[in-house]
Amino acid sequence: xxxxxxxxLLAVLALVVAACGGGDGDDETTTTDGGGATTTTGDSTExxxxxxxxxxxxxxxxxxxxxxxxxxxxPFLSGGTKELLASSLVLEPLAEYDPAGELVPALAAEIPTAxxxxxxxxxxxxTWTLQEGLLWxxxxxxxxxxxxxxxxxCIGSSDCTQSSFFSGIASxxxxxxxTAQINFESPQPFPxxxxxxxxxxxxxxxxxxxxxxxxxxxxxEQNEFPIGTGPFKVDEFRTNDTAVYSFNENYRGAADGMPFxxxxxxxxxxxxxxxxxxxxxxxxxxxxxxxxxxxxVLAPMEAEGNGVLLGAFASNVERLMVNQTDPDPELGDQRxxxxxxxxxxxxxxxxxxxxxxxxxxxxxxxxxxxxAGRPTCNVWPADTATAAASTNNDDCLTQDIxxxxxxxxxxxxEDTDGDGIRETPDGEPLFILYSTSTNNVRQLTxxxxxxxxAEIGVDSELKNVDAGVFFxxxxxxxxxxxxxxxxxxxxxxxxxxxDAGTYMGNWTCDxxxxxxxxxxxxxxxxxxxxxYDAKYAELQAATDPEERKALSIELNDMTIQGGAMIPIxxxxxxxxxxxxxxxxxDLNGWDSEYWNIESWTRSE
Amino acid sequence: xxxxxxxxxxxAIPTLIAISFVIFLILDLAPGDPTAQLPLTIPPDxxxxxxxxxGFNDPMLIRWLKWLQQMMINEPLNMVEQIFGITIGxxxxxxxxxxxxxxxxxxxxxxxxxxxTMWVLGLAFIFGIIIAIPVGVISAYKQYSAFDNxxxxxxxxxxxxxxxxxxxxxxxxxxxxxxxxxSFYSTTHVVDWTSWGSIWIQIKQxxxxxxxxxxxxxxxxxxxxxxxxxxxxxxxxxRTARSKGLGENRVIFRHVMRNSxxxxxxxxxxxxxxxxxxxxxxxxxFRVNGLxxxxxxxxxxxxxxxxxxxxxxxxxxxxxxxxxADITYGILDPRIRYD
Numbered sequence: 001x002x003x004x005x006x007x008x009l010l011a012v013l014a015l016v017v018a019a020c021g022g023g024d025g026d027d028e029t030t031t032t033d034g035g036g037a038t039t040t041t042g043d044s045t046e047x048x049x050x051x052x053x054x055x056x057x058x059x060x061x062x063x064x065x066x067x068x069x070x071x072x073x074x075p076f077l078s079g080g081t082k083e084l085l086a087s088s089l090v091l092e093p094l095a096e097y098d099p100a101g102e103l104v105p106a107l108a109a110e111i112p113t114a115x116x117x118x119x120x121x122x123x124x125x126x127t128w129t130l131q132e133g134l135l136w137x138x139x140x141x142x143x144x145x146x147x148x149x150x151x152x153x154c155i156g157s158s159d160c161t162q163s164s165f166f167s168g169i170a171s172x173x174x175x176x177x178x179t180a181q182i183n184f185e186s187p188q189p190f191p192x193x194x195x196x197x198x199x200x201x202x203x204x205x206x207x208x209x210x211x212x213x214x215x216x217x218x219x220x221e222q223n224e225f226p227i228g229t230g231p232f233k234v235d236e237f238r239t240n241d242t243a244v245y246s247f248n249e250n251y252r253g254a255a256d257g258m259p260f261x262x263x264x265x266x267x268x269x270x271x272x273x274x275x276x277x278x279x280x281x282x283x284x285x286x287x288x289x290x291x292x293x294x295x296x297v298l299a300p301m302e303a304e305g306n307g308v309l310l311g312a313f314a315s316n317v318e319r320l321m322v323n324q325t326d327p328d329p330e331l332g333d334q335r336x337x338x339x340x341x342x343x344x345x346x347x348x349x350x351x352x353x354x355x356x357x358x359x360x361x362x363x364x365x366x367x368x369x370x371x372a373g374r375p376t377c378n379v380w381p382a383d384t385a386t387a388a389a390s391t392n393n394d395d396c397l398t399q400d401i402x403x404x405x406x407x408x409x410x411x412x413x414e415d416t417d418g419d420g421i422r423e424t425p426d427g428e429p430l431f432i433l434y435s436t437s438t439n440n441v442r443q444l445t446x447x448x449x450x451x452x453x454a455e456i457g458v459d460s461e462l463k464n465v466d467a468g469v470f471f472x473x474x475x476x477x478x479x480x481x482x483x484x485x486x487x488x489x490x491x492x493x494x495x496x497x498x499d500a501g502t503y504m505g506n507w508t509c510d511x512x513x514x515x516x517x518x519x520x521x522x523x524x525x526x527x528x529x530x531x532y533d534a535k536y537a538e539l540q541a542a543t544d545p546e547e548r549k550a551l552s553i554e555l556n557d558m559t560i561q562g563g564a565m566i567p568i569x570x571x572x573x574x575x576x577x578x579x580x581x582x583x584x585x586d587l588n589g590w591d592s593e594y595w596n597i598e599s600w601t602r603s604e
Numbered sequence: 605x606x607x608x609x610x611x612x613x614x615x616a617i618p619t620l621i622a623i624s625f626v627i628f629l630i631l632d633l634a635p636g637d638p639t640a641q642l643p644l645t646i647p648p649d650x651x652x653x654x655x656x657x658x659g660f661n662d663p664m665l666i667r668w669l670k671w672l673q674q675m676m677i678n679e680p681l682n683m684v685e686q687i688f689g690i691t692i693g694x695x696x697x698x699x700x701x702x703x704x705x706x707x708x709x710x711x712x713x714x715x716x717x718x719x720x721t722m723w724v725l726g727l728a729f730i731f732g733i734i735i736a737i738p739v740g741v742i743s744a745y746k747q748y749s750a751f752d753n754x755x756x757x758x759x760x761x762x763x764x765x766x767x768x769x770x771x772x773x774x775x776x777x778x779x780x781x782x783x784x785x786x787s788f789y790s791t792t793h794v795v796d797w798t799s800w801g802s803i804w805i806q807i808k809q810x811x812x813x814x815x816x817x818x819x820x821x822x823x824x825x826x827x828x829x830x831x832x833x834x835x836x837x838x839x840x841x842x843r844t845a846r847s848k849g850l851g852e853n854r855v856i857f858r859h860v861m862r863n864s865x866x867x868x869x870x871x872x873x874x875x876x877x878x879x880x881x882x883x884x885x886x887x888x889x890f891r892v893n894g895l896x897x898x899x900x901x902x903x904x905x906x907x908x909x910x911x912x913x914x915x916x917x918x919x920x921x922x923x924x925x926x927x928x929a930d931i932t933y934g935i936l937d938p939r940i941r942y943d
Contacts, residue, residue: 071706079642158657217707239706241893270891282779472637496645520648
């Protein structure tokens with residue numbers, strides 16, 4: 001009797017396991033065939049005939065690897081690049097940036113400028129005109145109401161992560177069906193913020209109508225299956241896992257045979273190395289994103305010849321932030337408060353010497369490789385339409401221990417007790433607590449920098465904190481990068497736009513971070529100069545591109561020569577493409593890497 | 605036995621509530637911020653607003669009580685509604701546990717991921733048992749023979765070598781060098797049971813993770829089975845059975861096995877909750893996006909509701925299977941009586 005009971009138990013277990021395993025029959029992947037069939041997704045009130053001719057969507061499947069998979073497809077509820085990328089296949093903005101940082105129209109007919117009347121004379125409003133005949137993927141027409149709705153959707157919800165794109169806007173109105181006008185609260189010479197780039201695309205008003213305000217986060221159906229104007233539409237979405245798209249017959253380029261591919265699958269999970277392997281070695285994927293892999297692992301993979309690595313250099317710079325305040329624990333509450341002064345890091349001799357001593361080329365060779373990084377001495381490293389990279393600081397590119405030692409000697413930092421470490425004239429040793437996030441590449445960099453500094457008599461202690469804590473905003477944690485309870489900390493930051501106007505505001509006096517105000521503000525180094533604020537105000541009022549470029553150079557030089565930070569590497573985003581993928585061009589570091597996916601083809 | 609089961613079930617309820625409280629407490633004390641993974645271009649005031657709206661700054665007791673209500677009442681009601689297609693009360697306004705990262709209901713995501721976890725880990729578990737028990741029995745019966753020595757060696761290797769090493773080795777050999785199997789698991793592949801090609805695709809993508817995990821599971825279980833059988837082989841009743849004239853087969857399969865299986869079955873029952881937690885490392889390496897990978901990503905992204913719900917479910921399964929193990933033990937061994 002007992003044996004039969006035991007057998008029954010085991011049999012039941014086996015049945016349960018088998019039943020659960022085979023039950024995923026409801027999820028079907030649909031594939032569309034050619035451009036002839038009409039399909040309806042969601043509610044379509046007036047389905048129109050898809051454009052005839054062309055052979056859009058006959059190119060088969062494209063497999064994209066994002067080792068950090070998307071959690072949802074609504075860019076307004078998440079700011080992570082992985083989500084922005086995945087949604088950019090479906091949702092499009094009015095204008096986007098090309099790899100050179102130039103603004104090109106997407107849904108708009110043209111870029112509004114002062115010359116063509118798109119920007120009003122007093123710079124308080126900008127008018128965008130939509131292209132004619134644009135359709136959502138469900139066949140309904142795109143109107144200016146959708147533009148107005150997107151603005152109200154983000155402003156009305158406290159969960160909208162992209163609300164800074166709409167700051168300074170007084171109102172957005174639909175002048176007619178195809179024209180939307182944005183009115184600013186004060187004159188904005190550079191008004192290309194709202195509805196530009198994959199961070200603020202246009203949402204369909206009809207689909208998201210019930211998702212305003214608090215309801216935004218509960219609209220799971222809309223957040224995972226948004227209706228858009230892009231070359232593809234969402235068929236299947238599994239959060240943090242996979243997204244499957246098929247081509248959108250109502251796409252405006254369908255008549256010209258775009259997109260080539262009939263379906264796209266974004267596969268997620270694993271790590272960067274596994275992604276690189278899938279593209280470059282096992283040929284299981286056509287594209288791999290964000291391959292943060294050490295060069296001595298990645299280069300041999302590329303050498304096998306199955307694919308190419310492309311790097312997009314935008315504005316991301318790995319830099320050392322120099323604490324202008326005193327992080328001494330003995331100050332208690334006053335640690336790292338603006339108002340205290342660092343014992344030695346504010347002295348030009350010290351920060352210049354520290355910068356000269358760093359062997360940036362060695363760091364680049366070991367940690368990044370030529371395709372993923374370039375040594376730099378500027379916080380604004382790129383040449384774009386309205387900003388330029390300064391050449392005034394490039395002496396730091398060559399490591400010069402002798403000159404660094406000479407600077408410190410002249411300034412009076414002697415090693416009085418013979419322990420190999422210099423002291424300030426007051427007798428305090430030059431000891432630096434050097435903190436960063438836990439990351440292979442960063443720890444390698446730290447090792448090199450520590451060794452470099454030891455050669456000029458500066459002692460350092462290396463500290464690393466888990467990235468989730470370091471970059472988190474927990475105001476009770478002493479390890480966040482905002483708290484800056486260290487002398488120097490290292491991380492990467494960059495501009496969201498090829499224009500330096502917003503980015504350089506990170507070093508103005510009103511952005512100085514203060515622990516007593518719960519660390520709000522972006523001026524992490526607590527660096528404040530009146531001349532900088534004045535120059536920044538000039539940049540905000542400048543309308544001529546050449547003037548903006550000159551001002552961006554000046555502002556950059558002020559921060560570097562003023563010792564707010566020591567840049568180390570200009571970092572690129574590295575992606576791998578299979579050899580048979582054509583039509584990609586340069587990798588886009590300023591906008592979605594899928595910005596021209598409708599032009600990608602597969603060679604035979 | 606009936607009273608025992610009822611008593612244990614009643615005790616389980618406050619146990620689970622206490623477990624959920626401890627989980628909440630630990631997560632509340634842990635550092636971590638759901639907005640940490642957002643790019644630095646998002647200004648701090650926007651992040652603060654996000655944290656407010658997620659309820660991150662609410663006091664722990666309030667969050668715990670809200671979660672209890674959602675987990676114990678709302679979610680089961682929702683599940684009943686979905687299974688039977690009925691509506692109970694005001695289902696529209698019932699709040700569900702939403703993930704902070706994906707804004708989707710956590711329970712839905714768990715159910716979405718259950719198939720791949722069950723496929724890969726459930727099968728690995730079953731294969732582990734199928735391999736381990738015969739190997740253990742034979743090793744014990746022919747103690748110190750060549751089979752036993754080889755079996756011991758393989759078990760030791762299988763248990764000591766970590767799965768992330770064997771996994772990577774398998775990928776390098778079979779995916780990169782030989783190109784036989786895919787290195788990542790496609791969760792969107794739907795098995796068409798009438799098509800041999802479709803079944804073969806599913807088998808191909810499962811072979812490596814299942815093999816790696818079965819080796820690991822089998823190693824531990826075979827050692828345990830071997831020692832359980834060894835204990836019994838030296839008992840008096842075996843000598844009595846043999847001297848009665850019973851054939852070896854009957855002695856082994858009818859008498860020795862039954863007694864040896866008691867501790868082994870108990871161990872197996874206790875390991876079942878482990879399937880659901882998923883072999884986290886193996887899931888990461890083979891890109892099987894199951895429950896283990898979901899737990900890891902949620903922890904890294906400080907997605908507290910997902911972590912709480914998942915760990916609570918694992919805890920509940922452990923409590924349940926503890927009870928199952930105890931009951932099985934009572935069924936198998938007539939000497940055990942619980943009342």
